[in-house]
Amino acid sequence: MARDYVRRSKSQKTSRGSRAGGRARAPERRIPWLALILALALLGGLGYLILLIKGSAAPPPAPPASAPAAAQQGAPVNPIDQKPVEKWRYIEQLENKEIIVDVPKPADERNKPAPEPAKSYVMQCGSFRSADQAEQLKARIAFQGLASEVRRSEGSNGIWYRVIMGPYPSQRAAEQDKHKMSRLNTDCVVRQG
Template identity: 40%
Template structure:
Protein backbone atom coordinates (compact mmCIF):
# COMPACT_ATOMS: atom_id res chain seq x y z
CA UNK A 1 0.00 0.00 0.00
CA UNK A 2 1.25 3.36 -0.87
CA UNK A 3 1.30 6.18 1.55
CA UNK A 4 -0.35 9.41 0.64
CA UNK A 5 0.90 12.82 1.45
CA UNK A 6 -1.99 14.90 2.78
CA UNK A 7 0.17 17.80 3.86
CA UNK A 8 1.03 19.04 0.37
CA UNK A 9 -2.43 18.53 -0.97
CA UNK A 10 -4.70 21.51 -1.69
CA UNK A 11 -7.92 21.52 0.29
CA UNK A 12 -11.02 20.89 -1.79
CA UNK A 13 -14.30 22.63 -1.25
CA UNK A 14 -17.33 20.55 -0.56
CA UNK A 15 -19.91 20.85 -3.22
CA UNK A 16 -19.37 22.27 -6.67
CA UNK A 17 -17.01 25.26 -6.51
CA UNK A 18 -17.51 26.08 -10.16
CA UNK A 19 -21.09 27.35 -9.65
CA UNK A 20 -21.59 30.98 -10.36
CA UNK A 21 -23.50 33.12 -7.91
CA UNK A 22 -23.06 31.06 -4.80
CA UNK A 23 -24.64 32.53 -1.69
CA UNK A 24 -21.34 33.56 -0.20
CA UNK A 25 -20.38 35.63 -3.19
CA UNK A 26 -23.70 37.56 -3.50
CA UNK A 27 -24.09 40.82 -1.60
CA UNK A 28 -26.94 40.82 0.93
CA UNK A 29 -30.13 42.55 -0.21
CA UNK A 30 -32.03 45.04 1.86
CA UNK A 31 -35.31 43.52 3.24
CA UNK A 32 -37.84 45.85 1.61
CA UNK A 33 -40.81 43.66 2.52
CA UNK A 34 -39.89 43.69 6.21
CA UNK A 35 -39.48 47.48 6.08
CA UNK A 36 -42.90 47.89 4.41
CA UNK A 37 -44.64 45.72 7.03
CA UNK A 38 -42.96 47.62 9.88
CA UNK A 39 -43.97 51.03 8.47
CA UNK A 40 -47.57 49.84 7.97
CA UNK A 41 -47.71 48.55 11.56
CA UNK A 42 -46.38 51.81 12.99
CA UNK A 43 -48.83 53.83 10.87
CA UNK A 44 -51.74 51.67 12.06
CA UNK A 45 -50.67 52.03 15.69
CA UNK A 46 -50.40 55.80 15.30
CA UNK A 47 -53.87 55.98 13.73
CA UNK A 48 -55.29 53.93 16.59
CA UNK A 49 -53.78 56.27 19.17
CA UNK A 50 -55.11 59.32 17.30
CA UNK A 51 -58.58 57.72 17.10
CA UNK A 52 -58.61 56.96 20.82
CA UNK A 53 -57.48 60.48 21.63
CA UNK A 54 -60.15 62.10 19.45
CA UNK A 55 -63.00 59.98 20.89
CA UNK A 56 -61.72 60.59 24.41
CA UNK A 57 -62.04 64.35 23.90
CA UNK A 58 -65.62 63.96 22.67
CA UNK A 59 -66.54 61.91 25.72
CA UNK A 60 -64.91 64.17 28.27
CA UNK A 61 -66.37 67.37 26.81
CA UNK A 62 -69.16 68.35 29.18
CA UNK A 63 -72.59 68.98 27.71
CA UNK A 64 -74.55 71.70 29.38
CA UNK A 65 -78.28 71.10 29.58
CA UNK A 66 -80.58 73.64 31.06
CA UNK A 67 -82.80 72.27 33.79
CA UNK A 68 -86.49 72.99 33.44
CA UNK A 69 -87.95 75.33 35.95
CA UNK A 70 -89.87 73.60 38.66
CA UNK A 71 -93.29 74.84 39.53
CA UNK A 72 -94.65 73.99 42.90
CA UNK A 73 -98.22 72.76 43.13
CA UNK A 74 -99.73 72.34 46.54
CA UNK A 75 -101.70 69.13 46.97
CA UNK A 76 -104.33 68.48 49.57
CA UNK A 77 -103.15 65.57 51.74
CA UNK A 78 -106.76 64.46 52.35
CA UNK A 79 -107.74 64.43 48.67
CA UNK A 80 -108.71 61.11 47.08
CA UNK A 81 -107.36 59.94 43.74
CA UNK A 82 -109.67 60.29 40.78
CA UNK A 83 -112.24 57.53 40.25
CA UNK A 84 -111.37 54.81 37.72
CA UNK A 85 -112.80 55.43 34.29
CA UNK A 86 -113.35 51.77 33.27
CA UNK A 87 -115.77 49.49 35.00
CA UNK A 88 -114.87 45.83 35.25
CA UNK A 89 -117.67 43.29 35.17
CA UNK A 90 -115.71 40.06 35.30
CA UNK A 91 -115.87 39.93 39.09
CA UNK A 92 -119.67 39.81 39.06
CA UNK A 93 -119.67 37.29 36.21
CA UNK A 94 -117.29 34.98 38.07
CA UNK A 95 -119.29 35.16 41.29
CA UNK A 96 -122.52 34.16 39.51
CA UNK A 97 -121.00 31.57 37.15
CA UNK A 98 -121.71 27.88 37.70
CA UNK A 99 -119.48 25.24 36.13
CA UNK A 100 -120.63 21.66 35.67
CA UNK A 101 -117.97 18.99 35.32
CA UNK A 102 -118.77 15.50 34.10
CA UNK A 103 -116.37 13.07 35.78
CA UNK A 104 -116.34 9.46 34.67
CA UNK A 105 -116.62 6.86 37.36
CA UNK A 106 -113.12 5.83 38.41
CA UNK A 107 -112.73 2.12 38.86
CA UNK A 108 -109.76 0.68 40.66
CA UNK A 109 -109.75 -2.55 38.66
CA UNK A 110 -109.74 -2.85 34.90
CA UNK A 111 -112.57 -4.75 33.29
CA UNK A 112 -110.16 -7.51 32.28
CA UNK A 113 -106.81 -8.39 33.86
CA UNK A 114 -103.60 -8.58 31.83
CA UNK A 115 -101.36 -11.53 31.01
CA UNK A 116 -97.86 -11.76 29.57
CA UNK A 117 -97.03 -14.50 27.08
CA UNK A 118 -93.32 -15.21 26.66
CA UNK A 119 -93.39 -18.13 24.26
CA UNK A 120 -95.41 -20.70 22.37
CA UNK A 121 -93.86 -24.09 21.56
CA UNK A 122 -94.79 -27.36 19.89
CA UNK A 123 -92.88 -29.41 22.47
CA UNK A 124 -93.71 -29.31 26.16
CA UNK A 125 -90.04 -29.72 27.10
CA UNK A 126 -89.17 -26.41 25.39
CA UNK A 127 -91.98 -24.63 27.25
CA UNK A 128 -90.84 -26.09 30.58
CA UNK A 129 -87.24 -24.98 29.97
CA UNK A 130 -88.43 -21.38 29.36
CA UNK A 131 -90.56 -21.65 32.50
CA UNK A 132 -87.43 -22.67 34.45
CA UNK A 133 -85.46 -19.70 33.06
CA UNK A 134 -88.27 -17.37 34.15
CA UNK A 135 -88.34 -19.02 37.60
CA UNK A 136 -84.63 -18.20 38.04
CA UNK A 137 -85.59 -14.53 37.70
CA UNK A 138 -88.00 -14.85 40.64
CA UNK A 139 -91.20 -14.88 38.58
CA UNK A 140 -93.86 -17.56 38.37
CA UNK A 141 -94.93 -18.77 34.93
CA UNK A 142 -97.52 -21.29 33.78
CA UNK A 143 -97.43 -23.65 30.82
CA UNK A 144 -100.80 -23.95 29.09
CA UNK A 145 -101.72 -26.65 26.63
CA UNK A 146 -103.83 -25.11 23.88
CA UNK A 147 -105.41 -26.90 20.94
CA UNK A 148 -105.34 -24.67 17.88
CA UNK A 149 -106.20 -25.11 14.22
CA UNK A 150 -102.68 -26.33 13.42
CA UNK A 151 -102.32 -28.68 16.36
CA UNK A 152 -101.35 -28.55 20.02
CA UNK A 153 -99.29 -25.63 21.35
CA UNK A 154 -97.68 -25.12 24.75
CA UNK A 155 -97.80 -21.43 25.81
CA UNK A 156 -95.66 -19.95 28.59
CA UNK A 157 -97.81 -17.33 30.37
CA UNK A 158 -97.32 -15.05 33.38
CA UNK A 159 -100.17 -13.40 35.21
CA UNK A 160 -102.88 -12.35 35.76
CA UNK A 161 -101.90 -8.73 36.42
CA UNK A 162 -104.41 -6.16 37.64
CA UNK A 163 -102.32 -3.28 36.24
CA UNK A 164 -100.43 -3.17 32.97
CA UNK A 165 -97.61 -1.33 34.71
CA UNK A 166 -96.86 -4.37 36.86
CA UNK A 167 -96.73 -6.58 33.76
CA UNK A 168 -94.35 -4.06 32.10
CA UNK A 169 -92.10 -4.15 35.16
CA UNK A 170 -91.86 -7.96 35.01
CA UNK A 171 -91.21 -7.81 31.26
CA UNK A 172 -88.26 -5.46 31.90
CA UNK A 173 -86.89 -7.93 34.46
CA UNK A 174 -87.03 -10.68 31.84
CA UNK A 175 -85.49 -8.45 29.14
CA UNK A 176 -82.56 -7.65 31.43
CA UNK A 177 -81.93 -11.38 31.83
CA UNK A 178 -82.01 -11.95 28.05
CA UNK A 179 -85.57 -13.26 27.64
CA UNK A 180 -87.07 -11.11 24.89
CA UNK A 181 -90.29 -11.29 22.94
CA UNK A 182 -92.79 -11.29 25.79
CA UNK A 183 -96.14 -9.75 24.82
CA UNK A 184 -98.76 -8.25 27.15
CA UNK A 185 -102.42 -8.96 26.35
CA UNK A 186 -105.74 -9.13 28.10
CA UNK A 187 -106.22 -12.27 30.18
CA UNK A 188 -107.60 -15.29 28.38
CA UNK A 189 -108.71 -18.16 30.56
CA UNK A 190 -108.33 -21.59 29.06
Protein backbone atom coordinates (compact mmCIF):
# COMPACT_ATOMS: atom_id res chain seq x y z
CA MET A 1 0.00 0.00 0.00
CA ALA A 2 1.35 3.39 -0.98
CA ARG A 3 1.74 6.14 1.62
CA ASP A 4 1.21 9.79 1.06
CA TYR A 5 3.92 11.62 2.98
CA VAL A 6 3.06 15.10 1.71
CA ARG A 7 -0.55 15.18 2.91
CA ARG A 8 -0.06 13.70 6.34
CA SER A 9 -2.02 15.28 9.08
CA LYS A 10 -0.38 17.06 11.99
CA SER A 11 -1.68 14.49 14.40
CA GLN A 12 0.23 11.74 12.64
CA LYS A 13 3.50 13.72 12.86
CA THR A 14 3.26 14.26 16.59
CA SER A 15 2.16 10.75 17.38
CA ARG A 16 5.59 9.33 16.77
CA GLY A 17 6.98 10.33 20.13
CA SER A 18 8.16 13.87 19.51
CA ARG A 19 6.78 16.68 21.59
CA ALA A 20 4.15 18.97 20.26
CA GLY A 21 5.99 22.03 21.52
CA GLY A 22 9.08 21.95 19.25
CA ARG A 23 12.37 20.24 18.81
CA ALA A 24 13.58 17.16 20.64
CA ARG A 25 15.86 17.83 23.54
CA ALA A 26 19.59 17.10 23.12
CA PRO A 27 20.93 14.25 25.26
CA GLU A 28 22.91 15.27 28.33
CA ARG A 29 26.68 15.08 28.11
CA ARG A 30 28.39 12.83 30.61
CA ILE A 31 31.74 13.62 32.17
CA PRO A 32 34.35 10.96 31.22
CA TRP A 33 35.39 10.15 34.80
CA LEU A 34 37.55 7.17 33.90
CA ALA A 35 39.64 9.10 31.36
CA LEU A 36 39.96 12.02 33.79
CA ILE A 37 41.19 9.77 36.62
CA LEU A 38 43.70 8.03 34.32
CA ALA A 39 45.08 11.35 33.07
CA LEU A 40 45.52 12.65 36.64
CA ALA A 41 47.25 9.42 37.69
CA LEU A 42 49.60 9.63 34.70
CA LEU A 43 50.49 13.24 35.46
CA GLY A 44 51.11 12.42 39.13
CA GLY A 45 53.36 9.48 38.23
CA LEU A 46 55.33 11.62 35.77
CA GLY A 47 55.81 14.34 38.42
CA TYR A 48 57.03 11.77 40.96
CA LEU A 49 59.50 10.32 38.43
CA ILE A 50 60.91 13.79 37.69
CA LEU A 51 61.27 14.41 41.43
CA LEU A 52 63.21 11.17 41.86
CA ILE A 53 65.53 11.91 38.96
CA LYS A 54 66.15 15.47 40.08
CA GLY A 55 67.00 14.39 43.64
CA SER A 56 69.54 11.75 42.50
CA ALA A 57 71.63 14.11 40.39
CA ALA A 58 75.20 14.71 41.59
CA PRO A 59 76.15 18.19 42.73
CA PRO A 60 78.02 20.26 40.15
CA PRO A 61 81.82 19.79 40.20
CA ALA A 62 83.94 22.40 41.90
CA PRO A 63 86.06 24.62 39.67
CA PRO A 64 89.61 23.28 39.13
CA ALA A 65 91.30 26.42 40.47
CA SER A 66 89.98 25.79 44.02
CA ALA A 67 91.21 22.16 44.10
CA PRO A 68 94.93 22.94 44.72
CA ALA A 69 94.01 25.50 47.36
CA ALA A 70 91.95 22.90 49.22
CA ALA A 71 94.83 20.40 49.02
CA GLN A 72 97.24 22.96 50.53
CA GLN A 73 94.89 23.58 53.45
CA GLY A 74 94.89 19.87 54.34
CA ALA A 75 91.41 19.06 53.02
CA PRO A 76 90.85 15.50 51.78
CA VAL A 77 91.69 15.05 48.08
CA ASN A 78 89.27 13.25 45.83
CA PRO A 79 91.06 10.15 44.35
CA ILE A 80 89.33 10.74 41.02
CA ASP A 81 91.12 14.06 40.61
CA GLN A 82 94.59 12.49 41.06
CA LYS A 83 96.65 11.10 38.20
CA PRO A 84 96.79 7.29 38.39
CA VAL A 85 100.07 5.71 39.38
CA GLU A 86 101.19 2.83 37.19
CA LYS A 87 101.86 -0.21 39.32
CA TRP A 88 102.73 -2.65 36.54
CA ARG A 89 106.32 -3.11 35.41
CA TYR A 90 105.81 -5.63 32.63
CA ILE A 91 106.01 -2.89 29.99
CA GLU A 92 109.57 -2.04 31.01
CA GLN A 93 110.51 -5.71 31.30
CA LEU A 94 109.19 -6.57 27.84
CA GLU A 95 110.97 -3.70 26.15
CA ASN A 96 114.36 -5.04 27.24
CA LYS A 97 113.60 -8.72 26.66
CA GLU A 98 115.00 -10.55 23.62
CA ILE A 99 113.80 -13.99 22.64
CA ILE A 100 115.73 -16.29 20.32
CA VAL A 101 113.80 -19.12 18.70
CA ASP A 102 115.33 -22.07 16.83
CA VAL A 103 113.00 -23.56 14.28
CA PRO A 104 114.27 -26.89 12.98
CA LYS A 105 113.28 -27.92 9.50
CA PRO A 106 110.85 -30.81 9.55
CA ALA A 107 112.21 -34.13 8.37
CA ASP A 108 109.03 -35.02 6.50
CA GLU A 109 109.50 -31.96 4.27
CA ARG A 110 112.62 -33.50 2.76
CA ASN A 111 110.90 -36.86 2.19
CA LYS A 112 107.82 -35.30 0.62
CA PRO A 113 106.96 -36.64 -2.85
CA ALA A 114 106.80 -34.25 -5.77
CA PRO A 115 103.41 -32.54 -6.05
CA GLU A 116 101.04 -33.84 -8.67
CA PRO A 117 100.56 -31.58 -11.66
CA ALA A 118 97.50 -29.43 -11.23
CA LYS A 119 94.50 -30.54 -13.20
CA SER A 120 93.32 -28.03 -15.70
CA TYR A 121 90.10 -27.98 -17.64
CA VAL A 122 89.39 -26.62 -21.10
CA MET A 123 86.09 -26.07 -22.84
CA GLN A 124 85.53 -26.75 -26.52
CA CYS A 125 82.72 -24.63 -27.90
CA GLY A 126 82.84 -25.58 -31.54
CA SER A 127 84.73 -27.41 -34.28
CA PHE A 128 84.54 -26.13 -37.85
CA ARG A 129 85.98 -26.99 -41.25
CA SER A 130 86.46 -23.32 -42.16
CA ALA A 131 88.51 -20.78 -40.21
CA ASP A 132 85.91 -18.04 -40.88
CA GLN A 133 83.18 -19.88 -38.95
CA ALA A 134 85.56 -20.45 -36.04
CA GLU A 135 86.50 -16.74 -35.98
CA GLN A 136 82.81 -15.76 -35.97
CA LEU A 137 82.17 -17.92 -32.89
CA LYS A 138 85.28 -16.50 -31.24
CA ALA A 139 83.90 -12.97 -31.80
CA ARG A 140 80.52 -13.91 -30.27
CA ILE A 141 82.33 -15.28 -27.23
CA ALA A 142 84.39 -12.09 -26.97
CA PHE A 143 81.18 -10.02 -26.90
CA GLN A 144 80.23 -11.96 -23.73
CA GLY A 145 83.48 -10.83 -22.08
CA LEU A 146 85.17 -14.22 -22.30
CA ALA A 147 88.48 -15.18 -23.88
CA SER A 148 88.85 -17.96 -26.40
CA GLU A 149 91.25 -19.11 -29.08
CA VAL A 150 91.04 -20.96 -32.36
CA ARG A 151 93.28 -24.05 -32.63
CA ARG A 152 94.00 -25.76 -35.87
CA SER A 153 94.23 -29.54 -35.75
CA GLU A 154 95.06 -32.02 -38.50
CA GLY A 155 93.89 -35.58 -38.35
CA SER A 156 92.77 -38.46 -40.51
CA ASN A 157 89.52 -36.55 -41.22
CA GLY A 158 91.29 -33.47 -42.53
CA ILE A 159 91.82 -30.01 -41.05
CA TRP A 160 89.54 -28.80 -38.25
CA TYR A 161 89.40 -25.42 -36.49
CA ARG A 162 88.40 -25.77 -32.85
CA VAL A 163 87.25 -22.89 -30.63
CA ILE A 164 88.73 -23.52 -27.16
CA MET A 165 88.21 -21.60 -23.91
CA GLY A 166 90.47 -21.99 -20.91
CA PRO A 167 92.45 -23.41 -19.23
CA TYR A 168 90.38 -23.31 -16.03
CA PRO A 169 91.80 -24.20 -12.60
CA SER A 170 88.67 -26.15 -11.62
CA GLN A 171 85.74 -27.80 -13.29
CA ARG A 172 83.38 -25.49 -11.43
CA ALA A 173 84.90 -22.39 -13.07
CA ALA A 174 84.54 -24.05 -16.47
CA GLU A 175 80.91 -24.91 -15.75
CA GLN A 176 80.14 -21.29 -14.89
CA ASP A 177 81.37 -20.12 -18.31
CA LYS A 178 79.49 -23.02 -19.90
CA HIS A 179 76.23 -21.61 -18.50
CA LYS A 180 77.08 -18.19 -19.96
CA MET A 181 77.61 -19.80 -23.34
CA SER A 182 74.27 -21.62 -23.15
CA ARG A 183 72.62 -18.17 -23.25
CA LEU A 184 74.16 -17.75 -26.72
CA ASN A 185 72.65 -21.10 -27.79
CA THR A 186 76.16 -22.54 -27.98
CA ASP A 187 76.76 -25.95 -26.50
CA CYS A 188 80.22 -26.39 -25.04
CA VAL A 189 81.97 -29.47 -23.75
CA VAL A 190 84.18 -29.36 -20.65
CA ARG A 191 87.10 -31.74 -20.73
CA GLN A 192 90.24 -32.28 -18.78
CA GLY A 193 93.53 -31.45 -20.35
